Amino acid sequence: MSQTTRGVLLYAVMALLIVAVGLAQSWTLALAILNLCLISAVMALGVNIQWGYAGLFNVGIMGFAALGGIGAVLVSMPPVPGALGAGGVNLGLAALAIVGTLGAALYVRERAPLSLRKPLGLATVVAGYFVMRIFLDPASEAIEAVDPASAGYLGGLGLPILIGWAVGGLFAAGAAYLVGKLTLGLRSDYLAIATLGISEIILAILKNENWLTRGVKNVTGLPRPVPDERVLQEAPWIADLAARFGTDTITAAAVVARLAYACLFAAVLLIVLWLAERALRAPWGRMMRAIR
Known part of the structure; x- marks a missing residue:
């Protein structure tokens, strides 16, 4: 069995499992699992480039992901x-x-x-x-x-949440640049130690600097890039959709909202995948493979 055929079969099995969850339990749960898979796929692309192609061990992934959350709070929450x-x-x-x-x-x-x-x-x-x-x-x-x-x-600046996503990515890129600058020329285990240290520093700031991020009390009510479910429940077309499929408006609104998230996450994943493929075919990508 070729690697391509094996990959297609694995994706097909995963799709069937998600459909089975939708049929046996609920489609809102199935779509929530799908959205988590899409988010994880975006993170996995970064790990694949760094660890899979270059063999550089990074144990601070969640710290960089937390910087994305900080960017969303500081940019999109109202002051x-x-x-x-x-x-x-x-x-x-x-x-x-x-x-x-x-x-x-x-x-x-x-x-x-x-x-x-x-x-x-x-x-x-x-x-x-x-x-x-x-x-x-x-x-x-x-x-x-x-x-x-x-x-x-x-609080934040009250700007759209998609701008917050971009700023969070810039925060993570800035931290990655600093770590790379400090560990340039050293062995990969030093990179692992540096990324672990940076990740723990970021998490400590998140937990303890309440004036910036509310700490462990969490920030609730982040703006959404798709319509809110409570707003969708009052839309006439949602009521028509619920009647057509024999369900209630609450379930229909939840499914529509999660489908919108799935489309948005899939678009981001495809853009990141396209950029990663372009980069790996460029001189930078050949350099990354040469490191390995």
Whole structure:
């Protein structure tokens, strides 16, 4: 059996299993499983390029995926009224402290005597951290005190969620660039350690910086790229569709919404697959295969 035939058979078996779930349980559950499969396929393409073609071991995949969630929150959620006024000034000062620390560290790296670069650089970073916390701690406390039951964070820019997806991808790409820059020329196990460390740092920020992402309390009510099910239930054409298939409007609206998500995820998957194929046939792709 050829590899192509085997792949087709495996996909056919998976499709039959999803159809069986729809017939035996519910089509909403079957479509939810299909959507999870499509999302996983997008992630698997990235792993296939990095690990499958180049043999580089990355254990920080979920950290980069979490950056996509941060991008969606910061871009698409509406701003929380009063949060920026409560802690915005101190947040700005904390940001200036971070920028100043980076500038000072770069200055020490370039101008300090070679024997003093490491201790002076470490002292600069430690001092900058404590200065940053002087402003960040009161800012986070003030922001988290603004409607803590339902908000307690800054919110976002209120832009469409698809823009948030793109920004989340840019966040992940930026983190990947930094990790790649730091581990360039080292063995693949150093890349695994670096990606694990970056992933844990991202997850720690998500859990503990409530003023930014609400931490473990989660952000609910993210804007949807497809019509909401509750809105669809009131649409006349949904009622006609439900009557035609002998079901209720709630089920019909849920199926239509999940089908819309499936079409959107499939479109993203096809675009990513096309870009990956183009890249692998380019000189960059030949270089990736040569690394292996």
